[in-house]
Amino acid sequence: MSGPESTPEAGEPPLLEVTGLEAAYGRARVLFGVDVTVGAGSLTCVMGRNGVGKTTLLNAVMGVLAPTAGRVVFDGEDVTRLPAHERVRRGMGYVPQGHETFPQLTVAENLQVTLEASRHRDRGAIDEALEVFPRLKDLLGRRAGFLSGGQQQQLAIARALVTRPRMLLLDEPTEGVQPSIVAEIEAAIVRLHRERGLAVLLVEQYLELALRLADGFVIIEGGVVRRAGTAGDLRDEEVRRLLAV
Numbered sequence: 399m400s401g402p403e404s405t406p407e408a409g410e411p412p413l414l415e416v417t418g419l420e421a422a423y424g425r426a427r428v429l430f431g432v433d434v435t436v437g438a439g440s441l442t443c444v445m446g447r448n449g450v451g452k453t454t455l456l457n458a459v460m461g462v463l464a465p466t467a468g469r470v471v472f473d474g475e476d477v478t479r480l481p482a483h484e485r486v487r488r489g490m491g492y493v494p495q496g497h498e499t500f501p502q503l504t505v506a507e508n509l510q511v512t513l514e515a516s517r518h519r520d521r522g523a524i525d526e527a528l529e530v531f532p533r534l535k536d537l538l539g540r541r542a543g544f545l546s547g548g549q550q551q552q553l554a555i556a557r558a559l560v561t562r563p564r565m566l567l568l569d570e571p572t573e574g575v576q577p578s579i580v581a582e583i584e585a586a587i588v589r590l591h592r593e594r595g596l597a598v599l600l601v602e603q604y605l606e607l608a609l610r611l612a613d614g615f616v617i618i619e620g621g622v623v624r625r626a627g628t629a630g631d632l633r634d635e636e637v638r639r640l641l642a643v
């Protein structure tokens with residue numbers, strides 16, 4: 399029988415709905431009306447060559463950069479004008495490019511500071527985050543600045559998890575990370591997404607990784623979405639052309 403009951407997700411609003419987003423640095427316009435959606439529990443990959451505006455998109459979605467036009471709706475609420483910390487309270491967890499941890503603080507202190515700033519303040523959230531990255535348990539007393547790039551990236555994701563997000567925004571989490579830890583980070587994203595049901599908006603340049611992880615994707619070029627689709631479409635020739643350096 400056809401009808402809404404044959405497609406259970408039909409009619410279910412996405413967790414994140416970005417429409418017509420525009421952003422600029424001074425007079426330099428970077429985004430010209432970008433639409434992206436992330437369904438509850440699904441993983442959308444934002445792709446595109448260097449400098450096309452992927453980080454700018456995440457910053458604007460998160461409220462780190464004020465968009466010049468467009469709307470960001472999270473869980474049915476228009477959050478376009480809310481500051482970033484209010485978006486975190488509503489369940490958006492952000493891991494910016496370059497994994498900005500506090501270098502002078504230990505791993506434990508980095509997690510503790512985030513917990514104290516979060517609404518729930520449930521210590522169990524730190525233990526849950528450490529379960530995702532068990533390697534960090536042996537490094538709790540080490541200053542973040544002395545961790546390897548890959549370990550810092552794990553700490554940055556763990557910090558975002560401490561706020562108990564429903565959605566993670568990850569900006570190139572495997573960039574500059576040694577291969578052994580890339581595999582751990584990928585496995586962690588898979589677990590968070592498939593087992594814990596977190597929605598993910600992932601900026602990722604590498605097609606192979608996107609092919610393994612994504613439910614859906616958008617490719618940005620020149621500040622607009624050139625192509626959007628489901629994971630299967632990522633195998634298209636046009637997609638490869640749009641991503642070729």
Ligand SMILES: Nc1ncnc2c1ncn2[C@@H]1O[C@H](COP(=O)(O)OP(=O)(O)OP(=O)(O)O)[C@@H](O)[C@H]1O
Pocket residue numbers: 423426428446447448449450451452453454455
């Ligand atoms: N703070 C800033 N001030 C001025 N221009 C900026 C700033 N940040 C980024 N830009 C410019 O905006 C454009 C988009 O940059 P953005 O970092 O969003 O691209 P990206 O797709 O994330 O690139 P990459 O893959 O290299 O990280 C680029 O031309 C960049 O030079």
